[in-house]
Amino acid sequence: xxxxxxxxxxxxxxxxxxxxxxxxxxxxxxxxxxxxxxxxxxxxxxxxxxxxxxxxxxxxxxxxxxxxxxxxxxxxxxxxxxxxxxxxxxxxxxxxxxxxxxxxxxxxxxxxxxxxxxxxxxxxxxxxxxxxxxxxxxxxxxxxxxxxxxxxxxxxxxxxxxxxxxxxxxxxxxxxxxxxxxxxxxxxxxxxxxxxxxxxxxxxxxxxxxxxxxxxxxxxxxxxxxxxxxxxxxxxxxxxxxxxxxxxxxxxx
Amino acid sequence: xxxxxxxxxxxxxxxxxxxxxxxxxxxxxxxxxxxxxxxxxxxxxxxxxxxxxxxxxxxxxxxxxxxxxxxxxxxxxxxxxxxxxxxxxxxxxxxxxxxxxxxxxxxxxxxxxxxxxxxxxxxxxxxxxxxxxxxxxxxxxxxxxxxx
Numbered sequence: 472x473x474x475x476x477x478x479x480x481x482x483x484x485x486x487x488x489x490x491x492x493x494x495x496x497x498x499x500x501x502x503x504x505x506x507x508x509x510x511x512x513x514x515x516x517x518x519x520x521x522x523x524x525x526x527x528x529x530x531x532x533x534x535x536x537x538x539x540x541x542x543x544x545x546x547x548x549x550x551x552x553x554x555x556x557x558x559x560x561x562x563x564x565x566x567x568x569x570x571x572x573x574x575x576x577x578x579x580x581x582x583x584x585x586x587x588x589x590x591x592x593x594x595x596x597x598x599x600x601x602x603x604x605x606x607x608x609x610x611x612x613x614x615x616x617x618x619x620x621x622x623x624x625x626x627x628x629x630x631x632x633x634x635x636x637x638x639x640x641x642x643x644x645x646x647x648x649x650x651x652x653x654x655x656x657x658x659x660x661x662x663x664x665x666x667x668x669x670x671x672x673x674x675x676x677x678x679x680x681x682x683x684x685x686x687x688x689x690x691x692x693x694x695x696x697x698x699x700x701x702x703x704x705x706x707x708x709x710x711x712x713x714x715x716x717x718x719x720x721x722x723x724x
Numbered sequence: 725x726x727x728x729x730x731x732x733x734x735x736x737x738x739x740x741x742x743x744x745x746x747x748x749x750x751x752x753x754x755x756x757x758x759x760x761x762x763x764x765x766x767x768x769x770x771x772x773x774x775x776x777x778x779x780x781x782x783x784x785x786x787x788x789x790x791x792x793x794x795x796x797x798x799x800x801x802x803x804x805x806x807x808x809x810x811x812x813x814x815x816x817x818x819x820x821x822x823x824x825x826x827x828x829x830x831x832x833x834x835x836x837x838x839x840x841x842x843x844x845x846x847x848x849x850x851x852x853x854x855x856x857x858x859x860x861x862x863x864x865x866x867x868x869x870x871x872x
Contacts (some may be wrong), residue, residue: 647820648820651819651820651821652819652823652824684744684747685746686744686745686746688746690744690746690747690749690750691746693816716750719747720751
């Protein structure tokens with residue numbers, strides 16, 4: 472038995488140009504380091520490779536201790552949000568061709584959450600504020616026996632944008648208000664509250680609006696638009712927060 | 725046996741009944757911002773472009789404006805709206821760059837005192853301003869006072 476055929480790259484692949492890209496990665500090993508440090512790696516990359524591929528190459532071929540999260544690697548699970556060249560991006564959706572490879576590419580963990588190791592942060596504060604807005608359907612009415620709750624296309628459209636959230640924390644950890652003391656709910660929690668507040672099948676909008684009418688709620692947002700820029704799903708986060716503000720002032724969605 | 729919390733128990737206690745200052749602060753910033761655009765640009769237009777333009781501004785010009793209740797109220801409205809707007813913005817910055825504690829309290833206190841002092845003094849000046857106070861020596865008064 473041999474696997475030799477697998478080791479032969481397809482003939483045409485050899486023709487594709489590759490580049491040496493320098494990555495500066497902010498490393499932190501809690502067992503050794505007291506402060507995070509920057510470490511550089513040179514990686515051979517194709518233009519169509521992603522930053523995640525570079526991290527894989529580093530971990531598999533250069534330094535096995537590099538620690539980062541990734542699960543699906545296709546922009547759906549939301550585990551590999553990180554700060555790439557100062558902007559919060561998913562490593563699996565950031566292509567090398569979209570970055571300036573004449574300079575080193577800076578990769579660090581998302582900010583505002585406790586750093587655990589290398590690119591891994593403690594997501595618990597993020598999920599705690601997510602849980603606070605009660606992100607589940609609360610319906611008091613009974614649908615007709617044997618029928619689902621009917622919703623028109625127009626009513627579904629109102630909150631369509633905010634159903635796309637994958638909870639990667641790219642928005643919340645790009646928010647300067649969240650960086651300050653971490654008490655602010657953060658864009659992601661408000662986006663997920665928005666998804667239920669404006670759902671015609673849900674009956675607890677007033678409960679969620681009350682929760683977000685808090686001192687640390689939507690009013691701390693001052694429309695920096697960092698979250699809209701950071702969202703890998705293209706959700707108009709700042710607009711959703713503004714809609715929640717309007718709903719609180721109206722007293723109903 | 726410990727009782728398990730009901731799944732929908734709010735994590736934070738429900739907000740206290742009463743005035744939600746963070747909300748009214750936010751609304752104030754929006755409302756005062758819109759009003760200030762009108763007040764400030766009209767102020768600039770009247771002072772700098774109408775008539776002789778910027779050359780007309782002197783002690784007498786300001787004294788003349790504050791002789792009319794209309795401009796007194798206009799300037800007082802600008803003073804109050806702009807100072808509170810600015811102070812509230814500075815409060816946000818203090819919240820951003822300090823942790824809750826003594827320093828934050830001190831900075832906010834200083835901000836409040838400065839704003840209150842400027843508002844009180846400014847309001848006092850606008851409404852009590854008299855370019856030709858009675859009984860003052862003539863050489864200290866502007867030239868137009870003899871004509872009044």
